[in-house]
Amino acid sequence: SSASHQVREELAKQVQLKKVQARVIKTGCFGFCKMGPLVVIYPGQTLYCLVKKEDVAEIVEKHLLEGQVVERLLYEEPASGERKRRLSDIQFFRAQYRVALRNCGLINPEDITEYIACEGYFALADVLLNWTPAQVVDAIKQSGLRGRGGAGFPTGRKWELAAVAEGPVKYVVCNADEGDPGAFMDRSILEGDPHSVLEAMAIAGYAIGAREGYIYVRAEYPIAVDRLERAIAQARQYGLLGRRIFNTNFDFDIDLRLGAGAFVCGEETALLRSAVGERGEPRPRPPYPAQCGLWGKPTLLNNVETYANVPVIIREGPAWFASLGTENSRGTKVFSLAGKVLNTGLIEVPMGTTLRTVVFDIGGGIPEGRQFKAVQTGGPSGGCIPERYLDTPIDYESLKQLGSMMGSGGMIVLDETDCIVDIAKFYLQFSQDESCGQCTPCRVGTKRMLEILERITLGQGQMGDLNELEELSREVMDASLCGLGQTAPNPVLSTLKYFRDEYEAHIRDKR
Ligand code: SF4
Structure with missing residues (x-):
């Protein structure tokens, strides 16, 4: 936000003015939207909330020069009224487990060296130098990862279908056309950690035999588009996209396609049509994109969050990923928590976490002492879940059984005043x-x-x-x-x- 920019500029100014030995780094979203602008001071991971430009001089003077904490800017837990200093001690963050969001709020998304310092592109290097394409597909299958865009189709199966499809030309596509009301998971990943998606798409390209990738991203996400463009340019500069990556025979490059904001273009066949300049209308399936996608060629299509999981699955191993979550829904899920809840923001939890934990522990409950009424999941394709099902573990199947859906991860809390x-x-x-x-x-x-x-x-x-x-x-x-x-x-x-x-x-x- 513009307030965050003002705080960052003031911090940089004050640090220079007072000759403090500190670096001011811009990061993507921390997810704690209700409490922004946020400033985290390392070492020590001290989190300051709702920081205004006028607070900056005090932070620099008191914290950076005198080594004291500015108490009034610390987060106050709603349940106990206790002020918490470290980011990782705050309930909102403590109850989360971050895989897809691992770098969001930690690294400068406009600097590829920060991504590399967090083991970025290690998975791509490992795969290109030591794995066969079939081993990559197998790892994704074993991980149990399912599509995070809504339908929950097994990702490894999708990769396998694209890998066995015949043809010399294939494509890898990323669906970044997030359009559900109140959903901003993909946007935050692209703004906070764009290289994780680029790395995953290159891994996918190697696995299925594609040399080109396209990210179909909404034009209404200008920061995401800007960061993707910078990330692609930097990856090319570092030899991580383009010809002969890591001196192998593997070539892979990525380009952007901007969507004009039609929700229906999030549907895979409509997206693929729109990406080649046709009218963005769905068509009957089969044929599926794995057989007939972009320009009629076999195409692998996954969404942003699905891709963001891939480099970690390769690095940590499919068994590690499969150990998170529930039997049929492995791993974690990112949700954008909005509506009548104290801590609105972006969260990531293991599959199987209950709705109650999300709304009351992480979300902090309902503001102004009002009664919880329902939680709407899955956006326009989902439904409203009443209080008696708050202890339902969140996974694809359980939400469907309740007449709702996982969807892409929008979660809107309603209170007793909502009709x-x-x-x-x-x-x-x-x-x-x-x-x-x-x-x-x-x-x-x-x-x-x-x-x-x-x-x-x-x-x-x-x-x-x-x-x-x-x-x-x-x-x-x-x-x-x-x-x-x-x-x-x-x-x-x-x-x-x-x-x-x-x-x-x-x-x-x-x-
Ligand atoms: Fe999909 Fe048919 Fe509705 Fe178009 S009119 S959005 S194809 S269901």
């Missing part, structure tokens, strides 16, 4: 606006559903509307071509399932 019908209407409106209009059930069905929801919130609904909503939902889900239409009714169905009394109260009380 559940308004929430369902908001998400359905989003899907309706973003429908590409190709198929009638999605284009018209969601519009009819929206009209019913509007009637209900205006106090003009009838009890029969609820059954009609359910019937229309089923038809839209069954007859739509792509994931957008197939999941658009989820927010309505899940709220009807768990909060039907609220719908009925609107109708009965005519409000």
